[in-house]
Amino acid sequence: MIRLAATVLIGSTLLIGSCSQRDATGPLPAPGGAWTLAWGATSHTLVQPTPTMDRETELRFWTGFAMFRDPWVKAPSSTTARDGLGPLFSARSCQSCHAGAGRGDSLLNDPDTPAMAFKLADVDDIHSRFGDQLQTRAIYDVTGVGKRLSGFYPGEPRPSVKVETLELDDTDIVLNRVHASVPDIPAYAISPRVAPGLVGLGLLEAIPQSRLEALEDPDDANSDGITGRVHWVGEGEARAAGRFGWKAPHPTVAAQTADAFRNDIGITSVYNPVETCAPQQQRCHDQRSGNGPQGDHEIGGILFDTAVEFTASLAVPEARRATAKVRRGQRVFEDLACAACHTPSHDIVVAGEQTTIWPYTDLLLHDMGPLLADGIAQGDATGGEWRTPPLWSLGLQQQLNPETGFLHDGRAATIQEAVLWHGGEAATAAARFKSLSKAEQDALAAFVLAL
Amino acid sequence: MNKKLTGLLAMGLLALAGCEGDDGSVGPAGATGAAGPAGPAGVPLVVTRTDVVTTNANIAYASYSDSWVLAIELQGKIDDLVAAPSQETFDAAKDAWLAVNEPYGQTEVYRFRVGPIDALLPDGSLGVEGDGPEGAINAWPLGEALVDYVATAVDGDEGSDSGNPPTGVTGNIISDTTFTLSKANIRDNNELDDDERNLTTGFHVIEFLLWGQDLNADLSGTGTRDATGGQRPFSDYQTGASCTSGIGTSSASVICERRGQYLQLAAEILVEDLKTLVDAWNPNGTGNHYANFVAGGDVSLAKILEGMGRLGFGELAGERMNIALLTNSQEDEHSCFSDNTHRDIVTNAQGIVNSYFGEYTRIDGSTVDGAGIDDLLISEGFTETANAFRAALETTMIRISTIDDMAKAGMPFDTQIQLGINEPNIAGSIQALSAQTDILETVISDLDVTVGDLRQDTEEEI
Numbered sequence: 001m002i003r004l005a006a007t008v009l010i011g012s013t014l015l016i017g018s019c020s021q022r023d024a025t026g027p028l029p030a031p032g033g034a035w036t037l038a039w040g041a042t043s044h045t046l047v048q049p050t051p052t053m054d055r056e057t058e059l060r061f062w063t064g065f066a067m068f069r070d071p072w073v074k075a076p077s078s079t080t081a082r083d084g085l086g087p088l089f090s091a092r093s094c095q096s097c098h099a100g101a102g103r104g105d106s107l108l109n110d111p112d113t114p115a116m117a118f119k120l121a122d123v124d125d126i127h128s129r130f131g132d133q134l135q136t137r138a139i140y141d142v143t144g145v146g147k148r149l150s151g152f153y154p155g156e157p158r159p160s161v162k163v164e165t166l167e168l169d170d171t172d173i174v175l176n177r178v179h180a181s182v183p184d185i186p187a188y189a190i191s192p193r194v195a196p197g198l199v200g201l202g203l204l205e206a207i208p209q210s211r212l213e214a215l216e217d218p219d220d221a222n223s224d225g226i227t228g229r230v231h232w233v234g235e236g237e238a239r240a241a242g243r244f245g246w247k248a249p250h251p252t253v254a255a256q257t258a259d260a261f262r263n264d265i266g267i268t269s270v271y272n273p274v275e276t277c278a279p280q281q282q283r284c285h286d287q288r289s290g291n292g293p294q295g296d297h298e299i300g301g302i303l304f305d306t307a308v309e310f311t312a313s314l315a316v317p318e319a320r321r322a323t324a325k326v327r328r329g330q331r332v333f334e335d336l337a338c339a340a341c342h343t344p345s346h347d348i349v350v351a352g353e354q355t356t357i358w359p360y361t362d363l364l365l366h367d368m369g370p371l372l373a374d375g376i377a378q379g380d381a382t383g384g385e386w387r388t389p390p391l392w393s394l395g396l397q398q399q400l401n402p403e404t405g406f407l408h409d410g411r412a413a414t415i416q417e418a419v420l421w422h423g424g425e426a427a428t429a430a431a432r433f434k435s436l437s438k439a440e441q442d443a444l445a446a447f448v449l450a451l
Numbered sequence: 452m453n454k455k456l457t458g459l460l461a462m463g464l465l466a467l468a469g470c471e472g473d474d475g476s477v478g479p480a481g482a483t484g485a486a487g488p489a490g491p492a493g494v495p496l497v498v499t500r501t502d503v504v505t506t507n508a509n510i511a512y513a514s515y516s517d518s519w520v521l522a523i524e525l526q527g528k529i530d531d532l533v534a535a536p537s538q539e540t541f542d543a544a545k546d547a548w549l550a551v552n553e554p555y556g557q558t559e560v561y562r563f564r565v566g567p568i569d570a571l572l573p574d575g576s577l578g579v580e581g582d583g584p585e586g587a588i589n590a591w592p593l594g595e596a597l598v599d600y601v602a603t604a605v606d607g608d609e610g611s612d613s614g615n616p617p618t619g620v621t622g623n624i625i626s627d628t629t630f631t632l633s634k635a636n637i638r639d640n641n642e643l644d645d646d647e648r649n650l651t652t653g654f655h656v657i658e659f660l661l662w663g664q665d666l667n668a669d670l671s672g673t674g675t676r677d678a679t680g681g682q683r684p685f686s687d688y689q690t691g692a693s694c695t696s697g698i699g700t701s702s703a704s705v706i707c708e709r710r711g712q713y714l715q716l717a718a719e720i721l722v723e724d725l726k727t728l729v730d731a732w733n734p735n736g737t738g739n740h741y742a743n744f745v746a747g748g749d750v751s752l753a754k755i756l757e758g759m760g761r762l763g764f765g766e767l768a769g770e771r772m773n774i775a776l777l778t779n780s781q782e783d784e785h786s787c788f789s790d791n792t793h794r795d796i797v798t799n800a801q802g803i804v805n806s807y808f809g810e811y812t813r814i815d816g817s818t819v820d821g822a823g824i825d826d827l828l829i830s831e832g833f834t835e836t837a838n839a840f841r842a843a844l845e846t847t848m849i850r851i852s853t854i855d856d857m858a859k860a861g862m863p864f865d866t867q868i869q870l871g872i873n874e875p876n877i878a879g880s881i882q883a884l885s886a887q888t889d890i891l892e893t894v895i896s897d898l899d900v901t902v903g904d905l906r907q908d909t910e911e912e913i
Contacts, residue, residue, distance in 0.1 A: 044565045044580065055885045062769025063777065070770075073594030076601055078664055078787045081778045082592045099581065302777050401579075 032316030033355030045100035064310025075290035084290020084298030086266035088135030097195035104195035106410030121189035191374035194410035202312030228364030248387035329447025360391035369423020395449030415445035498822035506821030512732040517554035533711035541685035556798025563761035564754040567731035662788035680790035768884040793858035
């Protein structure tokens with residue numbers, strides 16, 4: 001419904017000004033509804049439990065945080081609950097990519113950042129040689145009695161990074177993007193993906209599936225040029241709307257967390273019991289696993305659950321001050337019909353309580369055009385489709401980590417750049433953005449960063 | 452300072468009760484004697500926020516400096532061990548390791564607040580969490596298989612799957628003679644692009660090299676848990692024909708030589724890293740962290756309170772106790788090789804007490820005794836909160852002492868957790884830390900130290 005309203009309101013600022021949610025003096029709505037975090041005695045981390053949490057739940061939250069923060073170690077080790085790293089991996093801990101539960105560095109600022117997953121396209125025989133993600137590191141190779149140690153087991157190669165610059169007409173903003181390349185793998189088959197911020201995931205999980213279905217418009221019945229669709233995952237009873245990941249391949253926080261444990265750290269769980277070793281990587285298969293004594297997985301049931309609970313209950317901080325500039329940016333946001341995909345709010349029920357959250361996403365897949373396409377099909381999502389990412393707390397994430405960037409690979413240093421990269425279904429909005437005055441463009445960015 | 456202050460406060464209350472208000476005129480001999488000096492009617496003592504922040508910085512200096520001094524002693528004992536391995540020199544090195552952990556445990560209240568331990572950069576400025584030497588000094592958990600020999604199973608966990616070698620795992624940095632042992636190589640661990648490259652250094656690596664894995668009575672790693680720590684023999688450091696890698700497993704002399712060399716380098720690295728923290732907190736420094744922190748006002752006060760809260764609840768209750776309890780994982784305890792976890796718990800909790808009362812007892816017995824948060828609360832009129840938090844800390848410390856006492860009486864933490872999820876001493880300690888956290892929130896709200904800097908206008912940043 002909001003999507004339709006926004007479409008009707010294009011170019012009609014007077015009408016917008018009269019709407020009740022656009023009170024020009026009041027604060028921006030609380031992003032996490034009743035679960036929004038007020039400003040506390042900290043300024044350096046987004047690792048904060050939701051404010052209504054009781055102490056017993058909070059104890060589990062911090063236990064989960066330990067699983068998030070502490071590095072995994074090579075098996076076997078004395079700390080049996082925390083071993084099983086790799087054999088192939090990209091990072092040792094969740095924290096090393098999602099520092100303070102925020103976003104990772106952009107390759108443009110930090111070519112060696114660990115906070116980048118390199119997804120691979122299923123072309124040629126790449127998947128059978130490397131799997132669907134490059135693993136840039138590996139454990140020390142211990143081959144057992146009588147065999148000489150040969151140093152670190154060679155991980156898969158780390159891509160080298162090349163920057164491509166695009167100059168656009170009608171604007172002095174220069175766009176940069178990165179191409180990652182590895183010998184033997186064509187550049188078009190590698191898609192770098194930055195570690196996203198993690199706040200509010202449990203609230204996104206609570207958006208009713210019926211709501212997402214109602215937002216769908218795969219055939220563009222309303223002729224607004226936007227054809228969002230749910231990324232359906234699974235079959236039969238298990239069929240569910242994908243919500244998490246850059247192409248929404250995961251319907252739950254648990255599935256997303258398990259995927260990250262396996263593909264990024266090499267930790268198996270009940271969801272993903274098999275290591276990332278590709279079929280012919282025999283030395284990888286030969287390494288010891290960190291499974292527990294009862295044949296449990298490397299992260300066993302209880303600890304996996306606390307890690308998921310932690311991830312799902314990271315609080316969304318309050319929005320920032322709604323200055324006149326922010327309010328002006330909000331009007332631009334509405335004029336451009338950004339809300340057609342970045343759906344401002346959803347009504348949810350969490351723990352029996354109804355509230356309205358303001359994540360600015362529809363969680364649907366949209367074709368974003370050739371400049372953003374990474375050519376990698378994931379589940380039902382095509383190489384040109386992306387899930388609308390939430391906009392809440394983006395400004396804070398950037399403030400906490402100035403080395404980060406926006407969009408799936410962190411290529412955009414500013415919100416203005418990020419908007420200009422939009423194509424496909426968002427091409428009209430991006431073109432209109434380009435025609436705005438610099439003051440209006442900057443105001444839009446101020447609004448987005450205030451959410 | 453709290454005892455003195457409590458005394459003053461009690462006198463003040465008595466005076467109030469007797470005279471319906473302290474007029475400041477009653478001298479030591481009572482109302483009939485000569486008039487005493489005028490007091491600040493109703494306010495027994497005044498400390499400022501900067502006083503509290505300064506004392507906190509002074510304690511940081513003193514406790515890091517104590518750790519550094521004792522680490523140098525540890526280094527000396529390790530040199531003695533390597534020069535002349537014997538049960539005596541081996542035990543002396545272990546004792547020195549236990550000794551340095553007493554002050555070091557009390558410094559951990561300076562973590563979780565983007566202070567030097569978590570964020571110190573080589574140039575002396577502060578970066579972000581993770582930039583500091585914490586990982587190099589106290590990295591945990593430890594992937595000890597990378598450093599030295601390990602058993603096939605620990606606590607019944609073989610971690611094997613198809614294709615794995617069935618017997619002992621032998622390949623590691625010490626046994627790999629192609630790995631040149633140097634401080635730089637150990638620090639760097641050959642890992643490029645790595646954000647946690649120092650897992651080969653720190654207290655727990657030294658602990659592992661002194662105690663070895665805790666394999667229980669039958670040494671197989673699968674037997675019943677017992678009351679001892681790791682079983683490494685001193686002959687692991689003997690060169691020539693006596694060299695071993697574990698009890699009864701003789702080894703090439705070069706392995707023992709390399710092990711000794713590694714241990715000495717690890718001690719040297721530890722001393723160097725601790726020194727960076729001593730320098731950051733040096734009260735004579737100009738432009739160092741001490742100077743900046745003392746000048747930091749409410750932002751520094753907020754950091755103190757944040758560190759106290761995160762250490763007490765998130766770290767101590769949530770991680771160090773609750774995970775071990777939840778998983779009944781014998782060695783998922785902080786000092787798993789030496790079985791010294793009970794002291795880690797006590798010294799961490801003591802660090803919070805130190806911050807609250809503004810008091811710290813140095814290793815030579817002298818004290819740093821200044822302005823505490825308790826004094827500040829009383830100065831600002833929050834006497835009930837001051838007393839409630841004092842009582843909560845007392846409860847925590849006495850409950851935690853039961854874990855410490857049981858360990859000293861012969862049942863270490865890893866055996867205590869076997870008593871089950873409802874083991875009253877550990878569960879009671881966690882509960883006390885929870886209650887303490889509730890009151891800490893009142894302290895924070897009474898003192899009104901919110902850091903709103905992230906809420907500033909976004910306009911300048913665009």
